[in-house]
Amino acid sequence: METNGATHPNGAELGGEPEVVISAEDVTVAFGDKVVLDKLSLDVRRGEILGFVGASGAGKSVLLRTILGLTRKRSGKIRIFGIDLDTVSERDRVAIDMRLGVLFQHGALFSSLTVMENVQVPMREYLDLPRKLMDELARLKIELVGLPPDAAAKFPSELSGGMIKRAALARALALDPDIVFLDEPTSGLDPIGAAAFDELVQKLRDTMGLTVYMVTHDLDSLFSVCDRIAVLGEKKVMVQGTVEDMLASENAWVKSYFRGKRARQLDLTTRQEHGA
Numbered sequence: 001m002e003t004n005g006a007t008h009p010n011g012a013e014l015g016g017e018p019e020v021v022i023s024a025e026d027v028t029v030a031f032g033d034k035v036v037l038d039k040l041s042l043d044v045r046r047g048e049i050l051g052f053v054g055a056s057g058a059g060k061s062v063l064l065r066t067i068l069g070l071t072r073k074r075s076g077k078i079r080i081f082g083i084d085l086d087t088v089s090e091r092d093r094v095a096i097d098m099r100l101g102v103l104f105q106h107g108a109l110f111s112s113l114t115v116m117e118n119v120q121v122p123m124r125e126y127l128d129l130p131r132k133l134m135d136e137l138a139r140l141k142i143e144l145v146g147l148p149p150d151a152a153a154k155f156p157s158e159l160s161g162g163m164i165k166r167a168a169l170a171r172a173l174a175l176d177p178d179i180v181f182l183d184e185p186t187s188g189l190d191p192i193g194a195a196a197f198d199e200l201v202q203k204l205r206d207t208m209g210l211t212v213y214m215v216t217h218d219l220d221s222l223f224s225v226c227d228r229i230a231v232l233g234e235k236k237v238m239v240q241g242t243v244e245d246m247l248a249s250e251n252a253w254v255k256s257y258f259r260g261k262r263a264r265q266l267d268l269t270t271r272q273e274h275g276a
């Protein structure tokens, strides 16, 4: 790749590798006798959109939960912003947590709270701000994710699927995190809604310098917005690289996933859209 001191859209200098913000090293997670992750290693770099894929049940959610400290690992090391989570003080752990935003696949929003109140949940948990300021900040986040101002007073039951995802993203961004974790963010959305969500994620990365860790099955997302893809299989990250690397991989699962019938159809559609 040509460097010439150029700057990547995410602000990272291309001359040197951007900083590793998440590092998993030889991580093993097991439930009783069942080993789900076995000495798995993965680095995530500042400003990248990493797509994390793997067969259903491979352990994608388990790794996500382990990185977030919600599932206990049996061995290995996880560092976030270079800090070892096993030895971090409670105070520093809270400081790290505040820099992470999470959009869980199913835990979208609290149904009894309005969108505005949902977005304010992390603010109430971590910050002590006057009500007016919290309202102002929440309105900014709601606007940032492309929701109309009147969405603020609505309850989740009054929103479409795409709006719920955006509201959940606004909540994940409430504390201006450095890293957002998105677990299947486009599942349940129609292709147009999913593409719009992908565009939003890319725009946020470009403008805010976010690092995005996205668990997804969505080939469209992988092809259109991910800088790098990591494939979970055989309890490890078995292949990682760009879309081109995936298309060139001889790994059987990667081959059938990225070059299977569904992928070929997608490739054809993309080519037609670009007039190729």
Ligand SMILES: Nc1ncnc2c1ncn2[C@@H]1O[C@H](COP(=O)(O)OP(=O)(O)OP(=O)(O)O)[C@@H](O)[C@H]1O
Pocket: 031, 036, 054, 055, 056, 057, 058, 059, 060, 061, 062, 063
């Ligand atoms: N708390 C738990 N106790 C026991 N087994 C668990 C627990 N959490 C996850 N597992 C097991 O770990 C394996 C990996 O699950 P995980 O949910 O991470 O898969 P996944 O790759 O996210 O799948 P999907 O794409 O279907 O969401 C599964 O076999 C699951 O049953």
